Amino acid sequence: MKYSIPDSVLLKAASEYGTPLWIYDRATIERAVKDVQVFDTVRFAQKACPNLSVVSLIRKLGCVVDAVSAGEIVRALKAGFKGGQQKGKVPEIVYTADIFDRDALELVKKYDIAVNVGSPDMIQQLADFGVKSELTIRVNPGFGHGHSRKTNTGGDLSKHGIWHEQIKDCIKLAQSNGMWITGLHMHIGSGTDFEHLAQVCDAMVDASRHLGSHLRTISAGGGLPIPYHEEEKGNRIDVKAYYDLWDNARKRIQQSIGHDVHLEVEPGRYLVAESGYLVAEIRAVKKQGSNLFYLLDAGFTDLVRPSFYGSYHAISVVARDGRELNETVDAVVAGPLCESGDVFTQEEGGFVVTRKLPKAQVGDLLILHDAGAYGAAMSSNYNSRRYAAETMYTKGEIKLVRERQTFEQLLQNDRIIEL
Template sequence: MSNPIFSEKTIREGVANYGTPFWIYDRATIEKRIQELKCFDTVRFAQKACPNLSILSIVRNAGAVVDAVSAGEIIRALRAGYKACENDKQVPQIVYSADIFDHDAIELVKKHNIHVNVGSADMIQQLADAGVRSNLTLRVNPGFGHGHSKKTNTGGPLSKHGVWHSQLKDCVKLAQANGMWITGLHMHIGSGTDFEHLATVCDAMRDASRRLGSHIRMISAGGGLPIPYKEEEKGNRIDIQAYYDLWDKTRKDIAQSVGHDVALEVEPGRYIVAESAVLVAEIRAVKKQEDKLFYLVDAGFNDLVRPSFYGSYHGISIVSKDGRELGPEQDVIVAGPLCESGDVFTQEEGGYVVTRKLPTAQVGDFLVLHDAGAYGSAMSSNYNSRRFAPEILQNNGKLEVIRERQTFEQLMENEKIVSL
């Protein structure tokens, strides 16, 4: 598998300058994906996918706004240059869109006048108790969901997300009783896009809008836009225009019903950043377990957890350390360094380990995990006391560090040894 975004020369340069493992992002790819979505009135980046400050700054410069699902993400958005909302007539540059308020989050929402996409009646009451009086968006659980994994399904009775569709009127009454109006509707029911299923979601949005009356000013299609992770899918990208057309018709139907214009927003995370980045690791062992061949690399699920957590597929390629031609393909299992049997990059949902056709490689060659920009670095951990890998940006042909490799001192800086 090849990735035209990053040449083999660039991969080797990255290894020479920063060691392994490391993440590398391409600015132009991020900007291109945002441009593809500009048919929507508002493109709102789900920063949970990749919250690095430089990435947020690129997204902002390209004309997209952001959501935040924690106090920390509000701070990140402000640090990256996004502004608090001055009045309800503006498109908010930051929207807090989580299932609860913790105490830090509600304080920041009040201090900076952050627009809120509420997911429960309790959130409305907590805003009122904090003295907040503002327009709100309401996240709706329409009673069904959809996703490429059970863990990415965000609708239906087993999902914690959103206000159950039959409770919408109660939330409207509660908001109005506290001097607030619900002016927006948000509906995100999982990742992946099936257009037949999407039509059902649009119907649910129309139905939900009828329960809000004429105050609705905006609808959000949510996120979940897929990208082609497998090589054979690359020629079958999602049809953004067809996706927009379905939602645009929904918006127009609602606008006709309420008697005024209704804005249309989309909230992607994966679509904007996934294809912009790869994770580069070094092969540290080549070994046989009976008839199975393993490449063991110096990146693990502490770096990229998606294969272990979701059974997600990431394309894999090999770059030789010295520029030599690689040997013929073999069936290989790719695994990491962690003291965990589940630390395997070639596995499917349910933990089933599978092989991948990869060139014959040697210790010291470099293994590249593709399309890793979304929920890659963002979900990294210090498990096994491993350090966070550096993040590098390919910016107009140059490589720039946008996060340094964590030091061992930083790994332990907030810990202390008690007196014994």
């Protein structure tokens, strides 16, 4: 498996910052952003990778940002995005969620953050909190799609978005509170194919008829896939064809309402997944019956996707001593956690599988590829493990962008009470 960072750099970074370690390749992010800038606006779904240096880089590349929590609003502001809504200008931050908690409501009001509403109740809650602004609504068209049941965000078993039959009621509710709905958003799952995408575009055109001439913006949402398997690398999604389907929908809407409509896309995974590597050290090599196990110092507390979704990540091995790795073995790759599910080579449903890998030894580095999206972002302190350090490979150098959590930081919010 090839990657964009030299082995010598990986070895040096692991030696300097320890393992497990995250590395993001700046050039890969820049290429991905350029791919999707055929759209009028690229709005980064920062939940995929909220590291401040990554979010700031994407801002400098001309993108705006989506926030799905109060904390993400704070991160966006810290990374240099500004609140505020001006007629005719694209808001730099949009809050997209299915609920407001009180922190989010307060920040939306304080910084005049644009809101993409995911539940009808949110409209009245905004009004009751003294906020009156133009809104966009996230529509659930009644169907969905995704590479896993856990990534399907449409249909009647999904919590996301406003049910398509309730759009009229939301328009009335907004207008009764002095607000107008001027945008539509539709994101219904990751792993899009074009036949399915055409149905989504048709659903957007249907939904637009409820807003008529008030409509000014449509968002294609996210879900653009990346090729996780090596054999898929030569068959990447055709971003231009993806755009053309949405542009055609936009033109149909414009013809109907008689004025221009702005077209946004909201990628997360596509912009950062391929830039990210999780570097771990092999700490044990052992036989369990007929199976060989490589046990790492990284677990699902670092990268949860294989355990959560059965997701595939390509794997490389780098010899710590520089020896040639010419022999291959079938191995299970697992982590250190006190959990049987802490396995990186598993399929959806928890089925453990082996992977053909170089014959390795304790001390060698094992690299999990395409881990920039929903990697560090979904890390946890389970088993009281510390968050790994994050770095960026930029202009031939490794720069630290988030320090490894200390034991003191791990414990700093705990309190022992008298019992």
